[in-house]
Amino acid sequence: MPRIRAAVHLLALALAPLAGAEGPAPASLQDVGPLSRGLIDLAGRVRPSVVEIAATGYAVAEGSALISRQQSTGSGVIVDPDGYVVTNAHVVEGAVRIRVTLPGPPSEPASLRSVLKPRGRTLTAQLVGLDRETDVAVLKLPESGLAALSFGNSEALRQGQLVMAFGSPLGLDSSVSLGIVSAVARQLKPDDRMIYIQTDASINPGNSGGPLVDGDGKIVGINSMILTQSGGSEGLGFAAPSNIVRRVVEQLRASGRVHRGQIGARAQTITPLLAAGLGLSQSWGVLLSDVKPDGPAAKAGLAIGDLVVSLDGKPMENARQFDVNLYRRTTGETLSIEVLREQRKWLVRVDVAERPDDADRLAEMVNPENNVVRGLGILGLDLDDRVAALLPALRAKAGVVVAMAAAGAGGSDPLRAGDVIYSLNGEPVPGLDKLRLLIAALKPGGPVVLQVERSSELRYLAFEWGE
Numbered sequence: 001m002p003r004i005r006a007a008v009h010l011l012a013l014a015l016a017p018l019a020g021a022e023g024p025a026p027a028s029l030q031d032v033g034p035l036s037r038g039l040i041d042l043a044g045r046v047r048p049s050v051v052e053i054a055a056t057g058y059a060v061a062e063g064s065a066l067i068s069r070q071q072s073t074g075s076g077v078i079v080d081p082d083g084y085v086v087t088n089a090h091v092v093e094g095a096v097r098i099r100v101t102l103p104g105p106p107s108e109p110a111s112l113r114s115v116l117k118p119r120g121r122t123l124t125a126q127l128v129g130l131d132r133e134t135d136v137a138v139l140k141l142p143e144s145g146l147a148a149l150s151f152g153n154s155e156a157l158r159q160g161q162l163v164m165a166f167g168s169p170l171g172l173d174s175s176v177s178l179g180i181v182s183a184v185a186r187q188l189k190p191d192d193r194m195i196y197i198q199t200d201a202s203i204n205p206g207n208s209g210g211p212l213v214d215g216d217g218k219i220v221g222i223n224s225m226i227l228t229q230s231g232g233s234e235g236l237g238f239a240a241p242s243n244i245v246r247r248v249v250e251q252l253r254a255s256g257r258v259h260r261g262q263i264g265a266r267a268q269t270i271t272p273l274l275a276a277g278l279g280l281s282q283s284w285g286v287l288l289s290d291v292k293p294d295g296p297a298a299k300a301g302l303a304i305g306d307l308v309v310s311l312d313g314k315p316m317e318n319a320r321q322f323d324v325n326l327y328r329r330t331t332g333e334t335l336s337i338e339v340l341r342e343q344r345k346w347l348v349r350v351d352v353a354e355r356p357d358d359a360d361r362l363a364e365m366v367n368p369e370n371n372v373v374r375g376l377g378i379l380g381l382d383l384d385d386r387v388a389a390l391l392p393a394l395r396a397k398a399g400v401v402v403a404m405a406a407a408g409a410g411g412s413d414p415l416r417a418g419d420v421i422y423s424l425n426g427e428p429v430p431g432l433d434k435l436r437l438l439i440a441a442l443k444p445g446g447p448v449v450l451q452v453e454r455s456s457e458l459r460y461l462a463f464e465w466g467e
């Protein structure tokens with residue numbers, strides 16, 4: 001909003017006397033009035049699109065090998081008047097019932113001036129799909145004509161820019177906090193392709209899934225997590241960038257899942273030592289250290305040792321930048337990659353192929369009430385063609401696939417998502433019903449030996465029942 005941006009200078013003038021006597025001449029606190037009015041106006045426009053979410057379902061109980069019924073709360077934002085809501089995946093993961101509370105009426109008779117506003121209606125929502133990798137989920141409400149916010153351009157954000165975080169921290173609905181963008185592309189793990197917007201706007205438990213908006217009221221991020229030692233906000237909040245969220249939402253709405261792209265090549269940042277040892281022409285930039293045979297990159301003519309100059313016209317300075325830009329691309333897109341080889345530049349067009357699925361996708365297929373294997377501490381799926389398509393080639397066509405496992409499920413070598421159980425104490429396990437029957441016959445302290453296929457290898461997991 002131009003009025004907000006213009007008022008930032010006035011705020012600086014008003015606060016300048018606090019820095020010392022040599023600053024600009026003191027300004028009246030009235031000078032910050034335009035900023036305050038702008039923030040009030042912005043909050044009023046955003047609030048009707050922010051919802052409170054309560055989910056009931058099953059989750060792994062912390063510190064135990066049990067899967068228990070749990071409740072979680074969070075926030076969300078309406079992104080389509082037809083009732084589509086975006087939130088965090090961790091807010092609704094494993095939910096069997098999702099309730100969404102709309103904000104109270106945006107307007108009321110002039111005679112009613114109480115600061116205590118009535119709560120809005122509560123609706124039952126349907127889960128359209130979720131993506132654990134970006135921690136994004138899409139819900140559908142059974143109503144249309146709702147107030148919705150649009151996505152902004154997160155790549156246009158700049159360090160120090162004012163932003164506002166909306167949501168229901170600790171169950172306090174319709175809360176808003178003001179802060180700045182602390183960093184525009186924060187990578188929380190060295191090898192993680194996912195990046196976050198870091199902000200000092202106050203974010204607490206319950207804010208998860210709420211929008212981070214810019215001065216124009218556009219969604220520039222979805223509040224996802226905090227780093228804290230106290231359990232509360234310490235000025236280290238992180239939001240998934242809107243440009244990534246938008247693509248995820250589009251795919252979840254279209255097919256209920258995300259089709260991630262890859263080109264079959266590994267990028268590595270060039271260091272002076274690497275350049276000296278390989279005799280490279282430059283000591284910075286991006287080197288292709290691996291190009292998989294028959295992958296999209298190899299088919300396009302890229303080779304190990306190529307120096308990546310640019311990706312779709314954007315200069316590439318390091319491997320992290322290359323990976324992050326590739327992460328945003330989806331199956332079917334075509335990239336223009338400029339490389340340097342033998343002192344010559346080549347412009348290569350590479351088709352983006354779908355990244356192989358991982359075991360985390362199995363958890364999206366379970367209904368906790370139907371898939372719980374009590375005592376063993378897992379959510380399981382009968383092995384069929386649909387489930388097998390998400391796994392490497394298997395040794396058998398019948399068994400139970402572990403979609404989610406509690407900590408310690410299976411003894412000292414615990415079961416993991418993606419494991420396939422073929423037998424229990426030598427008895428074949430063709431499906432969930434048989435596995436439950438065999439478990440029901442076990443005696444405390446007796447042996448349990450599971451034959452499991454993991455990462456294309458067979459193994460036995462042995463432990464005492466009830467240990």
